[in-house]
Every structure is written in C-alpha cells, then in structure tokens.
Amino acid sequence: MELSIVIPVYNEEENLEPLIRETTRALAPSGKSYEIIVVDDGSNDKSYAILTRLHGTETRLKVVRLRRNFGQTAAVAAGLAHAQGEVIVAMDGDGQNDPGDIPALLARLDEGFDLVSGWRFPRQDPFWSRRLPSSIANALISWMTQVKLHDYGCTLKAIRRDTAKDLKLYGEMHRFIPAIAYERGARIAEIKVHHRPRHGGKSKYGLARTFRVVLDLLTVKFLLSYGTRPLHIFGLLGLLSGVVGLLLAVFLTAQKLFYGVDIGARPLLLLAVLLIVISFQFVTMGLLGEMIVRTYHESQDKPIYAIKEILEARRTA
Secondary structure, three states: OOEEEEEEEOOOOOOHHHHHHHHHHHHHHHOOOEEEEEEEOOOOOOHHHHHHHHHHHOOOEEEEEOOOOOOHHHHHHHHHHHOOOOEEEEOOOOOOEOHHHHHHHHHHHOOOOOEEEEEEOOOOOOHHHHHHHHHHHHHHHHHHHOOOOOOOOOOOEEEEHHHHHOOOOOOOHHHHHHHHHHHOOOOEEEEEEOEOOOOOOOOOOOOHHHHHHHHHHHHHHHHHHHOOOHHHHHHHHHHHHHHHHHHHHHHHHHHHHHHOOOOOOOHHHHHHHHHHHHHHHHHHHHHHHHHHHHHHHHHOOOOOOOOOOOOOOOOOO
C-alpha cells in the first residue's frame, strides 16, 4: 500500500459522501495504490449509516467506528494505527480541506522531508472567534517548540509511515504532531493549501478549546525539552528558589545580629523560609521524576533516541 488517507469525523453526515468522492477523484491520476480510512468518532447523526453504505460500493474505503466520542486526537491516533500505507495523509472530515492539495503535499514530501504540514491560506473562518486566537496560538507554539509553522491547527498533513507510527498522541496533541515528530528527528516542511468554507454541519471548535490547547502546549514543551531529564527543570527552579531564600535569610540574620532589628514579624522572613522549603520540594520532584523516567524507559526497553537508517558494514573475506 503506497498511500493511506486518514479522515476523523464527528457528525459530518452532510459532508461525507462529497468528500469521499472528491478524494477518490483527486487520487485517481496519481496511479498510486491507496486506502481511505474514515474514523467515526462516536457520531450520533447518520454519519455511520452513510459510511456503511459507501463501504459497500467503495472498495478502498475502511471505516473505523469508535465506541464513543473520544475527541479528534484519539480519532487521528486510531486512523494512524490502522493505516497501512508508506505515506499517511491526515485531513479533516468537514470538507474544508481540499483533497486536490494531496498531490502537492506528496510532491513536497518526495523532496526529502518526513512530514509536510498544510498552511490554510486564506482562512475561511470568522476573524475574532477563530483566526485571531489561532494566530496567537500558532505564534506561541512556534516560540515554545522552536518549530516555526504558520498553521498548527491544519489537520491536512502528509507523513511518512515510520514517522507516523512513532507518534504517541494524547489530549489535544494532534495539533502538535509536527513538533513531536521534529523532536524524534523528522524533517518538517509547510506548504500553502486551500481552505474552503464549511457547506454543511456545525463546527466543533470554539474559544473554550484554546485553553485546553495552552495546557497541552505546556505538556508538549516539558516532554520535548525535559522528558528524559526532569531534574534539569525542577532542579533549576529549586536551586533558584533556594539561593534567593538563602540570600534573604542571610540578609535578615545580619540585620538581627549587627543592627538589632526585630525580624520576627517581618513578612520577608516568612518568604525566605518558604523559598528554602520550596527549593527542597522542587529538587525532590526532579529526583522522583528521574526515577520515573528511568523506570519507564528501562521497563519497556524503550530507547531515548530514534534511528533513521543503518548502513551495515560490508564484510570481506
């Protein structure tokens, strides 16, 4: 199998049939062997009935039905797990991603990249509720992960199989796929793709989702930068807290001994003691984190590196 198209859907009964038809039409000229994997994320409309009917006529269609609505990240993860293609393309099920952009993604991927992400341009969404929060989030994610992309929220991506199978997705982390793949050594590219207005159904996105994204960003930043060395972050915070607390304690002690200043009722004394106690707590958290990380990697025999390829030595007689 050369290509797998993964489409997570939730209550998209009006968009499924035209989207499958468009995708088939877009891939026909390529001559590639492909499959279309639609993951029904617990839809409560007619989506699954439509998919069942389409499955009877479209031989390349595979339908994965989840028991309930687990969220887009879980649906994407399920699609990646069941994909058999050497290249996996993920796209939204609302029809706003254009299947006609898939050949351009594949062409860019053939230039030596491991993941090519779409940049929706121009965006066909309301400015205040969708585009402005998205722009702020993209800038923040790019700054914190050091993977500079214009559009982290675009589901349309082409990923090589070995890169996709190495992804572990939780929470709302499907939008951080480029950053997670980059941390594992993948080469990342971005191209502009069409973004079309939604013609049917209702959007599942809103401002409330922005707060969850920010929380997941903190998780991703920690995992990318300190996932295998938690003591480096907790220990640093502990040392900074301890040094400031110790300096305050020395300052107050000097005032008491040499100038007879009453320090018993001063808030600064409480702050010094608090900072010193917190420093011990941070260092202890870091040490516990180190033990957990080592247990995690050693118990699963999980390496802390990712190999791209190996050129074996040529033996001579």
